[in-house]
Amino acid sequence: MSVIRSAGLRGFRAEVESLGGDAEDLAARAGLPVAALDADDVLVPDTAMAGVLELAAAELGRPDLGLRVAARQDLSLLGPLALAIENSPTVADALECTSRYLFVHAPAMRISAEPDPDGVPGVEALRYDVAPPGVAPPRQGTDLSLGSLHRSIRALVGGTYGLRSVDLPYSPLAPVAVYEEFFGVRVRFGRPAARLRLPSSLGSLPLTGRDETVRRLALDFLSRQRPADDQPDDDTDDRPFTHQVRGAVRQLLDSSAPDVVSVARLFGLHPRTLQRRLAAEGSTFAEVLDEARRAAAHRLLVGTDLPLAQVARSVGFAEQAVLTRACRRWFDQTPTRVRAGGQGA
The missing domain is CATH 3.90.1520 (H-NOX domain)
Incomplete structure (x- = not known):
């Protein structure tokens, strides 16, 4: 589903x-x-x-x-x-x-x-x-x-x-x-x-009244919503359910801190059933959530000037210190160094 x-x-x-x-x-x-x-x-x-x-x-x-x-x-x-x-x-x-x-x-x-x-x-x-x-x-x-x-x-x-x-x-x-x-x-x-x-x-047929700047900004946003952020030239995912869960988590992350219960509810599943289906594709909810947070944190650190505390909240962390520990694990750098150097995700 x-x-x-x-x-x-x-x-x-x-x-x-x-x-x-x-x-x-x-x-x-x-x-x-x-x-x-x-x-x-x-x-x-x-x-x-x-x-x-x-x-x-x-x-x-x-x-x-x-x-x-x-x-x-x-x-x-x-x-x-x-x-x-x-x-x-x-x-x-x-x-x-x-x-x-x-x-x-x-x-x-x-x-x-x-x-x-x-x-x-x-x-x-x-x-x-x-x-x-x-x-x-x-x-x-x-x-x-x-x-x-x-x-x-x-x-x-x-x-x-x-x-x-x-x-x-x-x-x-x-x-x-x-x-x-x-x-x-x-x-x-x-x-x-x-x-x-x-x-x-x-x-x-040409379209009139177009604004190339608006189009470029919209395409840039859309390209960052792709199912596989680390595979920009490939729209496919050989793990279809993991792909769907990844998309749901990424969108929910914009407005809340998604957990397995809320995401499972979207799919009409019991949380244990969602976990079993992810496991069958070699994944877990924790891994999908961590991937989404990693991509969102990198995007906000490199692409915006948001304060680090706000970046932390935006990816579902209660404290800036948690973001710092996560960035050391993800990028082997602090959030400040990631922002300064544009370290690739």
């Missing part, structure tokens, strides 16, 4: 309440923290997010709920990734950036370009995947994500972009006319994957 930023539910509360539903009750019953309804950076299990959409759609009698929530969203829900996308030179650059860094928002989501499944010259497909191979994709969640992607492309180019048709890998949840009104084109169901079919020439 993976986690996702709660920004993916932006607009859910407003839509549910406009339909007479109780968003907080639905969230609680789906195992979703109520705080996730009103904040962008709560990490929640993707199964809980998919579950609350399905539960709400069924109880409110709105099989088009995913599309209705998508209509309330915009690109800004992706945070720093949105800045990098909006300030890309071309549509192709924006889509490549989305594909490369979408894991910051949701590690299990994938957006990729591929040849047109119909083999039409001058057409290619933008494919959306979220579920592991062989597992049925969450239907409301897929409607929401593909609908939000469609609206984001429209916003980038300032209107229609030549969308040819939309493919969805299940039967229609709402009347077909509802889908076709939303996307503005023919929607085909029961297809092998979720796709937007669009002109190959779209990629070369």
Whole structure:
């Protein structure tokens, strides 16, 4: 199981309440923290997010709920990734950036370009995947994500972009006319994957109003969120569960001192189960937490002028002395020497 930023539910509360539903009750019953309804950076299990959409759609009698929530969203829900996308030179650059860094928002989501499944010259497909191979994709969640992607492309180019048709890998949840009104084109169901079919020439379209400085800053931030900080040219991790836990710990470290209980809760696991799964991949929670603290401490020492006491608190240490001992172990230097010399992590 993976986690996702709660920004993916932006607009859910407003839509549910406009339909007479109780968003907080639905969230609680789906195992979703109520705080996730009103904040962008709560990490929640993707199964809980998919579950609350399905539960709400069924109880409110709105099989088009995913599309209705998508209509309330915009690109800004992706945070720093949105800045990098909006300030890309071309549509192709924006889509490549989305594909490369979408894991910051949701590690299990994938957006990729591929040849047109119909083999039409001058057409290619933008494919959306979220579920592991062989597992049925969450239907409301897929409607929401593909609908939000469609609206984001429209916003980038300032209107229609030549969308040819939309493919969805299940039967229609709402009347077909509802889908076709939303996307503005023919929607085909029961297809092998979720796709937007669009002109190959779209990629070369330049984006206006871009700021290269903003893009560079956003990309710098995103590059430091990579799954393997010590392997900058490799997005893969042959220990998938350890990779997911590492990402959760790194994000939680920004706002709290993560412990095995709180992280296990994110994954819907008992702490002992989380430890067993890490052990099966040759890791432990203590090692993952130590790696995250090491990377965060180095980043703050070398890249900021924060007082050492604040750096210590930011990586979950109660005292500066604990940071000093950790830096001697990690870098064989004191925090002050690491800051002065930019010692590599």
